[in-house]
Amino acid sequence: MTVREVQKILNATLLCGEDALDAQVRTSCGSDMMSDVLAFVKDQSVLLTGLLNSQVVRTAEMMDMVCIVFVRGKTPDQSVVDLAKARGIAVMATRYRMFTACGLLYEQGLKGGCESDGE
Template sequence: MTVSDIARILKAEVLCEGDSMEAEVHTACGSDMMSDVLAYVKDQSVLLTGLVNSQVVRTAEMMDMVCIVFVRGKRPDEQILSLARQRGIAVLSTPYRMFTACGLLYDNGLKGGCETDV
């Protein structure tokens, strides 16, 4: 799956393209707690969150993520988008709630990266 595929599946608005909308993604995580993302997330390519602040971009960068999806139609301000552009991270905004957005991506083949995902 690519970032473009995620945008299509989630009916998301592309706010920042990052390095490539055709970047391959294999796993995702959904969280509003960046401390949990830092502590428990390994090898995820996409972060789904409702938290709108610069820590989200910094966390995504530290975890080598290629895309951030803001759920519930949330939109980051220009300062956050500028930081994402500098870091090459795509930023999307979907009208779906977190549970629905994660479910749609899972139904379309994107996994969470857990060993129990089969």
């Protein structure tokens, strides 16, 4: 799946990262706790979160994630978007809540990528 497809499935507004729209996304993670996200390293992931601070971008940066989706119609400060832009990470906002957003992506074939989930 590409970042562009993620945007389409979630009917999301792109806040930055047009250059990354064709990047491949292989796994996904949904959490508001960044340490939980950091516990599960996966390549080319998308992060779904309702947390809006700069540490979301830092977490995505450390894990080489390609895309951040802010759920529940939330949008972060411009400084957070700028930080993501500087790191080449696509950022988008969707009106869907976390459960629904994760479900829509899962339904289209995007998995968590964790052996413990039986995937």
